[in-house]
Amino acid sequence: MSHDPHAHEIEVPHGSLRDYATGFLLSVVLTAIPFWLVMARPFSDVTTAVTVMAFAAVQMVVHMVYFLHMSPKAEGGWTMTALIFTIIIVAIMLSGSLWVMYHLNTNMMPMPHDPSQLP
CATH class of the missing domain: 1.10.287 (Helix Hairpins)
Incomplete structure (x- = not known):
């Protein structure tokens, strides 16, 4: 062999x-x-x-x-394809997280700052 x-x-x-x-x-x-x-x-x-x-x-x-x-020619273009896919996934995760946090912040019920006003 x-x-x-x-x-x-x-x-x-x-x-x-x-x-x-x-x-x-x-x-x-x-x-x-x-x-x-x-x-x-x-x-x-x-x-x-x-x-x-x-x-x-x-x-x-x-x-x-x-x-x-890294170039479009390296490894038949697969490294560039993987990089672009990774960037897209990270952008979706970051923008989605920011969107959820922003809307949670604006849509939450405001709490009174004075403890004597709590029930």
């Missing part, structure tokens, strides 16, 4: 040194800008928080493309 190590060879995408350097530099820039935004406070707190979240989302994409080598 011989085993040929090349019989079931799977095509694994490899990045070049240029790809890794580009990914690293983008990651450093996408980390330094939000750090500066938080330390310098040039905007309001809400604007800063939204901007930092946007930079975090862009940085996740940079990591997936440059370091995890």
